Amino acid sequence: MRSRPHDRCNGSADADCFALATQLSTTPESVFHSIEERARFSTGLLCWLTANVRFFDPPQEDQIYDVAPENISPGRERKAFGELGLALRLAHRVPFLRDRRELRVLTDAWLAMARRRNIFFDARRRIHLVPLMAVSLAVFSTLDEVPQAAHQAVQTVLARQFLDRTERSAWSQVDLLYYFDAIGLQHAFPGPAELFQRSSLLAPPALPHAQKIDLYATTHLIFHLSDFGAGTMPGATPAQMVAIRSYVALALATCLAERDFDLAGELLLARICLGERPDALSRFASDTLRRAQQPEGFVPDSSWLAGLKQAHGTAERATEEFFAVYHPTLVALILLACDMTKDTVSLEEVS
Amino acid sequence: MSATMQITGRSIAAAAARRAIAWLAGVGADRCTEDAGVTVDALALSHVCRLLCRDVCDLADTFDASIARARPMPIWTASNLLTGLIAAAGAFGGETVTARSAKEYLLMLEELGPASLTGPNGVLVRMALYGEDRGIRVPVPIAMMPDATQLQGGPDQVRKLLAAIELSSAFGMKTVSAEPPLPILIEGAALAALRAYDLPLGMRLLRAARYLCAEQSAGVSVGLEFLRFSQCDDGSIGDYDTALAQMAARSEPSGVLHLKLPVTLQALWTMAELEDPAFRLVRSAFPGFVSIERHSIAG
Numbered sequence: 001m002r003s004r005p006h007d008r009c010n011g012s013a014d015a016d017c018f019a020l021a022t023q024l025s026t027t028p029e030s031v032f033h034s035i036e037e038r039a040r041f042s043t044g045l046l047c048w049l050t051a052n053v054r055f056f057d058p059p060q061e062d063q064i065y066d067v068a069p070e071n072i073s074p075g076r077e078r079k080a081f082g083e084l085g086l087a088l089r090l091a092h093r094v095p096f097l098r099d100r101r102e103l104r105v106l107t108d109a110w111l112a113m114a115r116r117r118n119i120f121f122d123a124r125r126r127i128h129l130v131p132l133m134a135v136s137l138a139v140f141s142t143l144d145e146v147p148q149a150a151h152q153a154v155q156t157v158l159a160r161q162f163l164d165r166t167e168r169s170a171w172s173q174v175d176l177l178y179y180f181d182a183i184g185l186q187h188a189f190p191g192p193a194e195l196f197q198r199s200s201l202l203a204p205p206a207l208p209h210a211q212k213i214d215l216y217a218t219t220h221l222i223f224h225l226s227d228f229g230a231g232t233m234p235g236a237t238p239a240q241m242v243a244i245r246s247y248v249a250l251a252l253a254t255c256l257a258e259r260d261f262d263l264a265g266e267l268l269l270a271r272i273c274l275g276e277r278p279d280a281l282s283r284f285a286s287d288t289l290r291r292a293q294q295p296e297g298f299v300p301d302s303s304w305l306a307g308l309k310q311a312h313g314t315a316e317r318a319t320e321e322f323f324a325v326y327h328p329t330l331v332a333l334i335l336l337a338c339d340m341t342k343d344t345v346s347l348e349e350v351s
Numbered sequence: 352m353s354a355t356m357q358i359t360g361r362s363i364a365a366a367a368a369r370r371a372i373a374w375l376a377g378v379g380a381d382r383c384t385e386d387a388g389v390t391v392d393a394l395a396l397s398h399v400c401r402l403l404c405r406d407v408c409d410l411a412d413t414f415d416a417s418i419a420r421a422r423p424m425p426i427w428t429a430s431n432l433l434t435g436l437i438a439a440a441g442a443f444g445g446e447t448v449t450a451r452s453a454k455e456y457l458l459m460l461e462e463l464g465p466a467s468l469t470g471p472n473g474v475l476v477r478m479a480l481y482g483e484d485r486g487i488r489v490p491v492p493i494a495m496m497p498d499a500t501q502l503q504g505g506p507d508q509v510r511k512l513l514a515a516i517e518l519s520s521a522f523g524m525k526t527v528s529a530e531p532p533l534p535i536l537i538e539g540a541a542l543a544a545l546r547a548y549d550l551p552l553g554m555r556l557l558r559a560a561r562y563l564c565a566e567q568s569a570g571v572s573v574g575l576e577f578l579r580f581s582q583c584d585d586g587s588i589g590d591y592d593t594a595l596a597q598m599a600a601r602s603e604p605s606g607v608l609h610l611k612l613p614v615t616l617q618a619l620w621t622m623a624e625l626e627d628p629a630f631r632l633v634r635s636a637f638p639g640f641v642s643i644e645r646h647s648i649a650g
Contacts, residue, residue: 208545208577246569253532253539253570254546257502280531284499 029342031268031282031335032290041290042336045329046102048297049084053109055322056084061121069125074132080326081119082132085110085139087330087337090228092142094340107143114140120150123157130157134179141183155185164188170199171217178224192225193235202240204247207254212263215251219266222248222273229273229338245274252285261292262301265331272338289332299328361403361630363575364623367582368403371396371615372410374586380417382608387429390422392612395434398441399619402635415441415449423448427456432472434616436479440636457640471517475633478521482639499533502540509540509552513559520562523624523631529563537563538570545577550589550614554578554621565628575625578618587611588618 032038058081064072074082088107091097114136123133133154140146157163164176164187174196177189189195196202199221205214222244225233233241252267268285276282293299304324308317375383375396383393394415401411418425425442427435435456442453461480468476501512520527541556557574582588591610598606620632 206576207542207573249535250539250542250569250573253535254542255539256536257540257543258546259503281535284532284536288503 029278030339031272031278031286032339033283033287037290038286038336038339041293041332042097044293044297045299045333045336046100046106046297048329049333050102050105051296052298052322052326053084053106055319055326056081056110057113058117058119060117062118069122070127072126073128076323078119078129078132080323081110081113082135082139083327083330085114085136085143087333089139089142090334090337093230094337094343096340096343097337110139111144120147120153123150123153127157127163130154130163131176131179134176134183134185138179138182146183151183151185158185158187161188169217170195171221174199174221174224178227191234196221196225196233196235201244204244207247207250210251212260215255215263216266218248218251219263219270222270226273228269228334229275229341233274241274245271245276248274249276249281252281256285256288258302259292259305260302261289261299262328262331265289265299265328265335269331269335269338272335272342289335293332294325297329298325299332300325301328361623361627363579363626364619365404365406367579367588367622368400368619369407370582370586371588371619372400372404372407372414372586374615375400376410376414377585378608380414380421383418384421386608387422387426389608389612390418390425391427391430391435391438392608392616394418394425394438394441395430396612396616396619398437398636399616399632401441402632403619403623411441419447419449424452425449427453430613433475434613436475437616437632437636440479440640443640454640471514471522474518474521478524478633479637480640482637499536502536506552509556513555516559516562522633523558523562524634527563534560534564534568535570538568538574541574542570545574550581551617554617558621558624561624561628567628571625575622578622578625581618587615589614 030038032041058078059075084106088103088110091103092107097103119136120133123130126133133150137146137151137154158180168176173189174192177187177192177195180187180189190198200214200217201221204210204218222233233244236244248267248270252264252271255264255267264285268282268289271282289299301324304321308320308324375393378393382389384390397411397414397418401408419442425438427439429435430438439453439456442449443457444450457480460476467473498512501508516527516529519525537556537560541553541560544550544553544556553574557571560568560571560574578588581590583590589611591607594610595605595607598604623630624632
């Protein structure tokens with residue numbers, strides 16, 4: 001029998017797990033069947049993330065000399081680093097998660113990597129990195145303090161009337177808008193209500209033909225327009241909300257059938273962000289993600305399930321595995337954070 | 352949003368049937384009688400078109416007659432059981448050679464003892480022989496409560512789940528309730544199959560979703576739209592150009608009818624049941640041949 005994720009963590013994990021379960025066992029707001037299951041799931045995720053935090057390390061930005069600054073593109077390492085930061089930012093909304101040892105380890109590691117790698121280096125010319133820099137500035141605003149020099153550099157880039165004036169989809173604009181607003185940057189994007197009305201959420205692509213990227217557009221629009229469930233969809237009418245919820249539910253059922261755990265996680269998270277009460281579909285989805293979780297604690301994506309491409313050595317294989325599974329694992333952590341936020345709200349309301 | 356589209360009657364299925372029978376007539380009896388299985392598939396499709404659209408009865412009769420001239424005694428077992436039963440149902444009645452052959456086939460099935468047939472095939476044979484009004488003589492075993500996790504257990508598990516639903520609902524003739532989230536998960540699995548262009552599986556899942564819930568739902572509406580737009584300009588259903596080109600490149604005989612006849616039949620069947628919750632193919636196609644036969648002998 002394969003060991004469960006938390007069995008491999010150090011001794012404090014079980015105690016944390018039990019404490020969480022005890023504290024939260026009365027809430028009806030979770031998409032998880034039982035709070036014990038949720039706690040074990042979260043322990044597995046955090047164990048894997050702490051064990052693999054070195055893979056999130058971004059490039060040493062002040063030592064890249066062979067590419068012109070304007071031509072440096074984000075790449076998967078910087079993307080993974082930014083996404084870890086975002087997950088931590090959201091996890092910090094939840095006291096129960098914020099106080100966990102693993103989260104403190106991850107937070108310290110992220111901040112240390114950001115400083116050591118000098119991630120805001122030459123921001124005024126590295127225009128393709130500015131969106132990720134905005135994400136990182138938003139993360140800094142939650143985990144530490146916003147570096148003012150970097151903030152000013154990004155603001156200068158925006159003031160040049162380029163980044164917010166190029167042709168972009170509503171999805172892309174909403175993504176950027178969310179982070180620019182989070183750190184108080186001035187920009188020329190329309191407001192969220194207007195972008196919502198322009199978005200594919202109101203005329204989504206037919207599910208039998210929709211591509212994965214189309215469904216990621218749906219989830220990301222919902223995440224950012226709703227501030228990951230902390231707010232409501234700006235300007236959405238009740239009828240529009242009914243239609244969006246119906247679409248997301250059917251998309252979730254489709255992705256569950258396809259065993260696409262990355263998108264299934266995002267769509268379940270989107271349901272939470274839309275304020276959907278936990279129902280049988282959401283509970284089935286959370287059960288499926290929990291069952292998909294591997295003993296190491298990560299949640300696999302479809303490429304991992306299909307078998308990773310040939311890697312030459314152990315290190316290369318470990319790297320390939322990391323990039324195949326880190327995203328659904330981070331999505332699952334954000335899902336937990338948003339699920340637990342409902343607990344926090346209800347507990348605060350009770351107190 | 353298409354999910355909220357209102358559906359009434361069977362206008363979509365009827366229109367599709369009208370175009371499908373035109374395609375079939377254009378293919379002609381010569382090509383449809385080159386292969387025993389294709390012949391039965393063609394006769395079954397012709398009959399389904401007749402059931403869904405009364406306007407095409409004359410065209411379907413003409414087509415069937417041309418088939419009968421080329422192959423008066425089809426091998427009813429050359430295709431799958433349901434298709435053979437539908438084809439025989441279309442030929443049943445009258446004194447032609449083909450009609451007598453169909454009658455013999457159905458009476459042979461009764462002699463075999465439909466009680467001995469288990470699973471969904473048993474339901475089909477009993478429905479074909481006795482019809483809904485006489486009830487199903489052999490009680491349908493109550494299938495195990497469908498388990499939603501079967502939908503993630505691979506193709507065999509999915510087919511077991513579908514067989515359980517078809518058996519317990521007698522292909523939609525009996526009400527079967529399912530607890531959430533099974534209905535939406537089946538719809539999701541159907542859309543996943545359609546995305547993978549596994550049309551037979553996708554359509555079977557859509558019909559199963561309909562058997563579990565008579566109300567219109569987003570998945571059913573989306574599935575119906577998908578099928579509607581899968582009809583080709585010639586009236587056949589399903590886009591298999593690449594597969595057919597590959598067969599041609601390998602110098603294999605053209606499989607167009609092998610591919611398209613069953614898919615077109617299933618698509619018409621599925622569209623009709625999705626569009627009109629009161630329509631059931633097994634009720635329309637199978638009025639109870641043994642009962643009819645005995646009544647005519649007694650009369």
